[in-house]
Amino acid sequence: MRSCGLSARVRRTVQDLQLFGSGDSLLVAVSGGADSTCLAHVLPDVAASFDARIVGLAHLNHQLRSAAAEDEAFCAALADRLGLPFFVDRADVAAEARQRRASIEDAGRTVRYAFLAAKAREAGATRVAVAHTLNDQAETVLLRLLRGAGPVGLAGIYPRSGLVIRPLIDVTRAEVEIYLQDTGLSWRDDDTNRDVTIPRNRVRHELLPWLRTHFGSGVDAVLARQAPLFREDAEHLDCQATEIARGLVLHTSGRTDVSVRGLVAQPPALARRILLTILREHAGERFVGFQHVEAVLALARGDETRGAIDLPGQRVERRGDTLTARSVPPDPSRAGRKRGKGV
Amino acid sequence: MRSCGLSARVRRTVQDLQLFGSGDSLLVAVSGGADSTCLAHVLPDVAASFDARIVGLAHLNHQLRSAAAEDEAFCAALADRLGLPFFVDRADVAAEARQRRASIEDAGRTVRYAFLAAKAREAGATRVAVAHTLNDQAETVLLRLLRGAGPVGLAGIYPRSGLVIRPLIDVTRAEVEIYLQDTGLSWRDDDTNRDVTIPRNRVRHELLPWLRTHFGSGVDAVLARQAPLFREDAEHLDCQATEIARGLVLHTSGRTDVSVRGLVAQPPALARRILLTILREHAGERFVGFQHVEAVLALARGDETRGAIDLPGQRVERRGDTLTARSVPPDPSRAGRKRGKGV
Numbered sequence: 001m002r003s004c005g006l007s008a009r010v011r012r013t014v015q016d017l018q019l020f021g022s023g024d025s026l027l028v029a030v031s032g033g034a035d036s037t038c039l040a041h042v043l044p045d046v047a048a049s050f051d052a053r054i055v056g057l058a059h060l061n062h063q064l065r066s067a068a069a070e071d072e073a074f075c076a077a078l079a080d081r082l083g084l085p086f087f088v089d090r091a092d093v094a095a096e097a098r099q100r101r102a103s104i105e106d107a108g109r110t111v112r113y114a115f116l117a118a119k120a121r122e123a124g125a126t127r128v129a130v131a132h133t134l135n136d137q138a139e140t141v142l143l144r145l146l147r148g149a150g151p152v153g154l155a156g157i158y159p160r161s162g163l164v165i166r167p168l169i170d171v172t173r174a175e176v177e178i179y180l181q182d183t184g185l186s187w188r189d190d191d192t193n194r195d196v197t198i199p200r201n202r203v204r205h206e207l208l209p210w211l212r213t214h215f216g217s218g219v220d221a222v223l224a225r226q227a228p229l230f231r232e233d234a235e236h237l238d239c240q241a242t243e244i245a246r247g248l249v250l251h252t253s254g255r256t257d258v259s260v261r262g263l264v265a266q267p268p269a270l271a272r273r274i275l276l277t278i279l280r281e282h283a284g285e286r287f288v289g290f291q292h293v294e295a296v297l298a299l300a301r302g303d304e305t306r307g308a309i310d311l312p313g314q315r316v317e318r319r320g321d322t323l324t325a326r327s328v329p330p331d332p333s334r335a336g337r338k339r340g341k342g343v
Numbered sequence: 344m345r346s347c348g349l350s351a352r353v354r355r356t357v358q359d360l361q362l363f364g365s366g367d368s369l370l371v372a373v374s375g376g377a378d379s380t381c382l383a384h385v386l387p388d389v390a391a392s393f394d395a396r397i398v399g400l401a402h403l404n405h406q407l408r409s410a411a412a413e414d415e416a417f418c419a420a421l422a423d424r425l426g427l428p429f430f431v432d433r434a435d436v437a438a439e440a441r442q443r444r445a446s447i448e449d450a451g452r453t454v455r456y457a458f459l460a461a462k463a464r465e466a467g468a469t470r471v472a473v474a475h476t477l478n479d480q481a482e483t484v485l486l487r488l489l490r491g492a493g494p495v496g497l498a499g500i501y502p503r504s505g506l507v508i509r510p511l512i513d514v515t516r517a518e519v520e521i522y523l524q525d526t527g528l529s530w531r532d533d534d535t536n537r538d539v540t541i542p543r544n545r546v547r548h549e550l551l552p553w554l555r556t557h558f559g560s561g562v563d564a565v566l567a568r569q570a571p572l573f574r575e576d577a578e579h580l581d582c583q584a585t586e587i588a589r590g591l592v593l594h595t596s597g598r599t600d601v602s603v604r605g606l607v608a609q610p611p612a613l614a615r616r617i618l619l620t621i622l623r624e625h626a627g628e629r630f631v632g633f634q635h636v637e638a639v640l641a642l643a644r645g646d647e648t649r650g651a652i653d654l655p656g657q658r659v660e661r662r663g664d665t666l667t668a669r670s671v672p673p674d675p676s677r678a679g680r681k682r683g684k685g686v
Contacts, residue, residue, distance in 0.1 A: 141488070145566065146566075148565040148568065150573070207554075214550075215545075219489060222490070222491040226493050229494055229615070229633055232615070233576055235612070236580070236612035236613065237579070237612075239610075267575070269576045290569075290572060
C-alpha cells in the first residue's frame, strides 16, 4: 500500500514540476544506496505513464572507500535485473580534489555531474534522474542558512536544473526505506555518510534528529517545502536583475564594467544580484558569497570615488562612476596553503 | 575599551539604518534585563551625538512572575539614576492571553507594544527604542525557518518598524554583558526566559549553543546578518505586488475580489504576496501562512471554475474568473477548543 503511495507521489512530482514528458529518454544515476536503488525501481513505470523511457543506469565509482568495487558490482547487477544498459566509469576523486584544491565532497560532485552529462550524450538521454529526497532538501536548506548563503542559497536543491531532474524530491528517506523493504529489495549503506566531521552528516545525524524531537517530526517537510518559495522569489528577482543589468553592465574579455550611478539607483535586492552574477563570472570555481557583494556595494555607495578590493579570483576597482571587475590568475605562492585547507 | 566599542557600534547602526536623527525624541522601553538596561545607559550619549534626546523610560509590568514588582522598582530606580521621567503601567497578561485565545508570549507582545505606543504619545516621543540584539535576530531567523514562515518570515526583526527602533540589533548579548560589567552596572535576570518548553528559549538555550560548538562561534552573526538580505528582497517584492494588486484586486466592505486570470499570469513570487496580503486582511489576528496561500493558488490555477475553501477568519470562493475572500465571524461553538489550545 505504502509503496504504491510512493509511485503515485513521484508521478505527481513529475507532473507538477514538469520534470519530463512524452518522448523523453531518462538516464538514472545510481550509487547503490537506498535512494537511488528506489529511484531505479520506481522510475520505469512512472516514465511509461508519461510516454517516456529509461535508457540506462549510470554509476561513477569514486574509488573513495574499500567497498567501492562492491557498490559498482551491486549497481551492475541492478541494471541487469531491470534489463537496462549499464554505464560505468571510475574516477580518482581524492586526486581530483587535491588538484582542484577542493573538498572531497565538492570534487566528487563536479566529477560526478560531468560523468553524468557525458553518459547522457552517449546514451542519447534527454534527462538525467538523480535521487535527492525531501530529507536532502531539508538538510540543504538548514546547511545553507548556517553557512550564510542568504536568499539565493535557501532556494535549495532545484528539482530541475539543466539536464538533471530529481523525481524523489517530495519523498522522505523513511518512505524510500519502507518501499524497499515492502518490495523485498536490498541496498548498500555508505559508511562515509556517517562521518559527522562532514557538516552535512552532522546536520543529518545529529541536528535534524534533535529538531524532530523538539520541533515536531514533520520538521524536514517544513524545511523542504520552503525551498520552492525561495526559488520562486529567486527566479523572479534574477530575471529582473538580468534585464536591468543589460543597461548597466559591459562585458569585455576578462573584465566587466558597471555604472556606479545606475547600480546604486536600483533596489538593493536587484543591485546585489547584479553584482553577485558579475563576481561569480570572475571567480571561476571559487566561492562568492553575500559578504563579497556587500564589500563591492560599500565601494559603490561610498563617498570615495577611487578604491579597490581583492575578491576571489578578481580585483574590483572603482574609478569615479565606473566599477570594474578584472579576473586575476591564482597566486601560485598561495596554492600550498589552499590545497592544505581544501582537503 | 570594549564598552566604548559598543557605543560606537550603536552609533553606526543608527546612522546606517537611519533609526533617528536631529530633533527626534526617544522613549526607551525597559524590562530591567541586561539588554534594556544597557540600552538605557548607552542611548542618551548616542542620541545627543545625533541631536536627538531621550524623553523617558517606559516599563510595562506584565504581572507574570513573583519578581514583577521588583523589576518595576529596578526600572524606576534606573530612570531616577539617569534623571529621566519614568512611564509605567500594569497589565494582566495572563487574563489578556485567555481573552484573546493567544499564547502568553503573543498576548504579552500585543499588550506591550500598545502600551509603548500610548506612552510615546503621552511623552511626545517620535521613536520608541526597544532592546533586541543580534542574538534575538539569530533566534528569530532560526525559529521562523523551523516554523515554515518562508521568505517573508526570514526578514526577521525589523530594525525600524513604525515608531519602533532597535539600536542594539547589531550588538551581541555577550557584548551587552561585558559592557554592563565593565561599567559596573547590575541588571535583573528573568527566570521565565529559562523555560525551554517555550520554543524561543529552546532555540536560545539549547539549539544555538550546540550550533556554536559544531558550526562555529560566529553562527549567531551568520544567521542575523542574512535577515537584511531577506528584508530587502521582501521590500522590493512587496512593493511590486502592491503595484500589481491595484489593477487586479477590488476591496469592498468585508470582501475582496481578485481576477483569476490576472493573478495566475503573475510570477508566483508576486501572486503569492498579493494573496497573502488579502488573506491577512480578512484573518484579523489569526495566523495566515504560505500553506493557506498555496490552497488559494491551487483553487485559482485549477481546472474547476467553481469551488470554495475555509481559511482563518474567512471563506474564499472561486466563481469563474473571480476569486472572492469574505470575512467570516468566528464560530462560537469552536471557541472552547481554541481557547484550550491557545494557552
